[in-house]
Amino acid sequence: MTGAPVSPDACDVAVVGGGPAGLTAARRLAAAGLSVTVLDEQPELGGQYYRRPSAAVIERGGDHRPAGGRLIGAVRDAGADCRTDTSVWGVADDGRTLLLSGPAGVATLTARYLIIATGAYERVIPFPGWELPGVTTVGFAQHLAAGDGIRVGERVLLAGSGPFLLPVACSLLDLGVHVVGIAEAGTPYRLSGRGLLTAASFPARLAEFARYVARLARHRVPLWQDRVVARADASPAGDHVASVTLAATGTPATPVASYAVDALCVGIGFRPQSEIARLLGCSLSGDPWSGDLLPVTDPTGRAGQSDVYLAGEARGIGGAGRAAADGEVVAAAILDREGRPGGDRRAAARQRRHARFAGHNARLYPAAAELTRRLTAALPDDVHVCRCEAVTAGQVRAAAAVAAAPQHGGADLGAVRALTRAGMGPCQGRECQATVAALCGAVAEPAGMARMPARPVPVADIAQLAGTPVASTPEVTG
Amino acid sequence: MNARIEVDGETVSAPRGAMLTAALIAAGRWVLRAHPVTGTPRGPLCGMGVCLECEVTVDGRPATRACLTRVTDGMRVWTGTGGSAS
Numbered sequence: 001m002t003g004a005p006v007s008p009d010a011c012d013v014a015v016v017g018g019g020p021a022g023l024t025a026a027r028r029l030a031a032a033g034l035s036v037t038v039l040d041e042q043p044e045l046g047g048q049y050y051r052r053p054s055a056a057v058i059e060r061g062g063d064h065r066p067a068g069g070r071l072i073g074a075v076r077d078a079g080a081d082c083r084t085d086t087s088v089w090g091v092a093d094d095g096r097t098l099l100l101s102g103p104a105g106v107a108t109l110t111a112r113y114l115i116i117a118t119g120a121y122e123r124v125i126p127f128p129g130w131e132l133p134g135v136t137t138v139g140f141a142q143h144l145a146a147g148d149g150i151r152v153g154e155r156v157l158l159a160g161s162g163p164f165l166l167p168v169a170c171s172l173l174d175l176g177v178h179v180v181g182i183a184e185a186g187t188p189y190r191l192s193g194r195g196l197l198t199a200a201s202f203p204a205r206l207a208e209f210a211r212y213v214a215r216l217a218r219h220r221v222p223l224w225q226d227r228v229v230a231r232a233d234a235s236p237a238g239d240h241v242a243s244v245t246l247a248a249t250g251t252p253a254t255p256v257a258s259y260a261v262d263a264l265c266v267g268i269g270f271r272p273q274s275e276i277a278r279l280l281g282c283s284l285s286g287d288p289w290s291g292d293l294l295p296v297t298d299p300t301g302r303a304g305q306s307d308v309y310l311a312g313e314a315r316g317i318g319g320a321g322r323a324a325a326d327g328e329v330v331a332a333a334i335l336d337r338e339g340r341p342g343g344d345r346r347a348a349a350r351q352r353r354h355a356r357f358a359g360h361n362a363r364l365y366p367a368a369a370e371l372t373r374r375l376t377a378a379l380p381d382d383v384h385v386c387r388c389e390a391v392t393a394g395q396v397r398a399a400a401a402v403a404a405a406p407q408h409g410g411a412d413l414g415a416v417r418a419l420t421r422a423g424m425g426p427c428q429g430r431e432c433q434a435t436v437a438a439l440c441g442a443v444a445e446p447a448g449m450a451r452m453p454a455r456p457v458p459v460a461d462i463a464q465l466a467g468t469p470v471a472s473t474p475e476v477t478g
Numbered sequence: 479m480n481a482r483i484e485v486d487g488e489t490v491s492a493p494r495g496a497m498l499t500a501a502l503i504a505a506g507r508w509v510l511r512a513h514p515v516t517g518t519p520r521g522p523l524c525g526m527g528v529c530l531e532c533e534v535t536v537d538g539r540p541a542t543r544a545c546l547t548r549v550t551d552g553m554r555v556w557t558g559t560g561g562s563a564s
Contacts, residue, residue: 041527043548048526054548055495056479085546121528133508133521140499140525140545148493148500239509239519273528387523387531390515426530431523456530456541 011035011081013334014098014111016088016276019047020320021312022117023071024327030078032335032342037109038080039100041087041455045072047119048139049320057149064146089453091279096307099465101457106465113307113334116277116295117327120270120313122160123368125375126385126393126435127252129232130266134241138168138267145171152177153263157244159183159229160267161365166212168265173219180259182216183227185249185268185371188364189213190225202357228375230255232264249366252378269368270317275428278450280308289362290317291369291434299348300333301326309333317362322354369438376438385439386432388425393439395420400440411440426456481551486558494551498544499525499532502555510534510544510557535559 013029015022018040030036038045044052050068063069076082083102090099097110122137129135134153138160141152145168156172157180158165169179216223230247234240245258274284277295282303284293294316301309309330312323325347332343379385381394396416403415413436416422422436423429428451429436453462481494485507492501499522502510508521510532522532525545532544535556544555 042546054493054497054500056493121524121526124523131513131518131520133519136522137524137526140522143497143525143545144500144503148496148504150496150500150504152503384516387529390513426533427528430528455527456533456543458539458541 009037009107010110011037012111013037013113013115014039014109015080015115015117016098017047017117017119017312017314018042018045018072018075018082018084019117019119019312019323020049020071021119021314021323021327021330022047022115023050023075024324025115025117025311025331026080026327027071027075027078028328028331028342028344029334030075030080032331032340034334034338034340036078036080037111038075038082039086039088039098039109040082040084043084045075045082045084048143049323051143051147053147054149057147060149087455087457088276089455089457091276091452095280099452101453101455101461106457106461108465113309114280115309115311115330115334116280116282116314117311117323118273118276118314119323120272120317121430122267123269123271123372123434124266124431125268125372126379126383126432127229127231127375128380128383129234129241130229131384131387132232132234132241133239134262135232135264135266138164138265141263141265142168142171145175149175151175152265153261154178155180155261156263156265157181157183157259157261158265159185159227159244159246160269161185161368161371162267162269163188163209163361163365164267164269166209166216169221170212170215173215173221179216179219179221180244180261181222181224183224183229183246184365185226185228186364186366187225189223202360205357205361226250227256228252229264229266249371249374252375253380268371269362269365270313271434272314272316273430274314275430275450275454277303277308277310277314279452279454280306282306282308282310287316287369289367289369291372291438299329301330302333318355318358322351322358325351325354372434372438376435379439385435386420386422386425386429388427388431389421389423391420391422391432396422396436396439403440411442413437413440413442416440428454481549481553483549483551483553483555485555492549494549496549497525498534498536498547498549498553498555501549502544502557507557512558533559 012034015038086102100107144150230245235242283296311326311330328344328347335343379393399416399419400411403412509519523529536542
């Protein structure tokens, strides 16, 4: 796969992902004198949490998260080589050379240490109509609002699960959007005495939550609990979402009420982006609560005895505060191994505190694995579960029956993929693998399913890297 | 300050420095391609580079994710070209 590198390049530490975790680690390591390269596929550093608003938005209303701008500035001042618009799409056989695609085409980067800080993305479970334009993730609505001052719609319903729905609804209110309502799959806001007590031990977060709830109440935004999307229906032209029907979480196929909308924003919490960790051969284990694969690391984020470290939400969902603490912990571990001073000794305690809060918060909401199982079980046979390859729930169910392997706790997922092509399109299964796994009766997504390219790369560019003409390029594009 | 971009040959005004997905949505262009198998209209889903529903051709470069691309003056965008990376 490696062939003759197009632009051989090396550094002490390569950081994949320029969000809170990667930036915090990069700042510390570069300040301590190591050569650090930060890679990010976005046009600017910041990740999702510190995503930079457009110049027009900053002129009008300033930066809603100025700490992000300061952190990015500190990383650059510390001397880190920051490469934006650069995707990591593969790993060479040596396990420490990353295959990149950026503004100047493909390149390689070899590092003594790799920090995987690729963050997370939103979990979306299919429902009839989920492919309609105007159905987006909650996070996309937030980026449009906070980053570009653009309304995702004029009448918007948010649905899913987790605390993220509330601040995004408030961002939409800021722009004058009519928020039709918020449908939460669980019942987290009927706080028991014990839940309130635990929440009260994180007063700042409790106050933030109270502000959102008060704001939503002032605007009379309904907050429906125990509700999921039963279906979305199109406008007469068929090219945009026009209505949303909700159902009780326990009976997702039985409609309760319908609402006219011009955007529907969905998201059931977040999942780690684990492709690069998988390509690097990191060991992963299925988490029974979320159904997600989590990289197996020691407390410093190190994968086994390797030179690969994981930090932030790529290691497990825990919010931006824990991600930043992770970055410091990983940096301290690498500096220790290098025999250099400068690591932040107090970061581990911060990391544990944030992890405690995240754990408590997560338990307020339904377990994603169970919710996924319940919602996918109710999916009509004709709904596409794999958006890329247009594979229906019925096709996956039929393949699962053929590929039954009860000794593995469900159907053989590799066989189901091969039979249906589910998860084999451009998104590499990021949007459907959890659903396909649930339809096949698996408790968690199986490991070992990442393949190159993890991000879109023109075939001609791959050929350039391999030093072979396009016609003889091996089948690497899936 | 607005930029002028060309979308499928038509001039569209967009806030300079906006994400291309945002500029397209602000211009009422939600449909960025027809699904290659079903022919159904598709628009952006995730807005952060993972779903690949917003792939367009930008200044001749195919398979460009609009959600990771900032608008520049004179940018030429062609929709209906997604899926070329697979």
